[in-house]
Amino acid sequence: MLPMEIWQGLLIPLLGTGLGAACVYILKRELSVNVQKALMGFAAGVMVAASIWSLLIPAMEGSAEMGRLAFLPAFIGFWAGTLFLLLLDHVIPHLHLDADKAEGMSCSLPKTAMLVLAVTLHNIPEGMAVGVVFAGWLSGNADITLSGAFALSIGIAIQNFPEGAIISLPLRAEGMNRHKAFWAGLLSGVVEPLGAALTIVAASFVVPVLPYLLAFAAGAMIYVVVEELIPEMSAGEHSDIGVLTFAAGFTVMMALDVALG
16 A cells, blocks of 8 residues: 555646646636647646656666766666657557647547547656656655655646646537536546556566666656647747746746755
């Protein structure tokens, strides 16, 4: 059984998704293009900062005994995470926001289901990231503190808020009732605590590969940022809003990790 504080940390990101999805009860229409770009940029900034401070740096610090080769576990893990997400991207059918053509294997799923799958797909590395950091704390890794693990959970929750809104509000705009749109947005984030819990269990059996797992989660998150979030925040008419909110998200996550970690 996992300690209660671990479950609290794993559920914080889902709370962020749920609060974002609850926007269907407050807002009457879909978010404007500029607001969506701003939220995508903020989420991208949070994920990049989390990948560096919460995952890659601890991965290299945890391999310090390797001397000049301390980068190797982070290098290998990062590439493994990138290729893993690339594989999922080509296998799982999903539809990105404002896209007309679905990606992944061809199927007959409705558009709403594939929109939810798109968000679920990029929630997988976030759940793994939270899980592997808490696993590092449980294993007694001196480079990972409980407050630092909670900082990552809070940072992911902050960037999950817009994700919940971005998935539920378009569904509501297409005619789905508020309750169903809310649950669709919330369910897209359920994979995070589940993935985090499974990652903790796996890491408990293979503690020596913790640096690889930390970097694996980082590679998966950076893949999502480059493949999905940055193109979406830059699509259409040129705007600097995505860049500015990226910087805001990056600095918020950096401050959380350094201040609490």
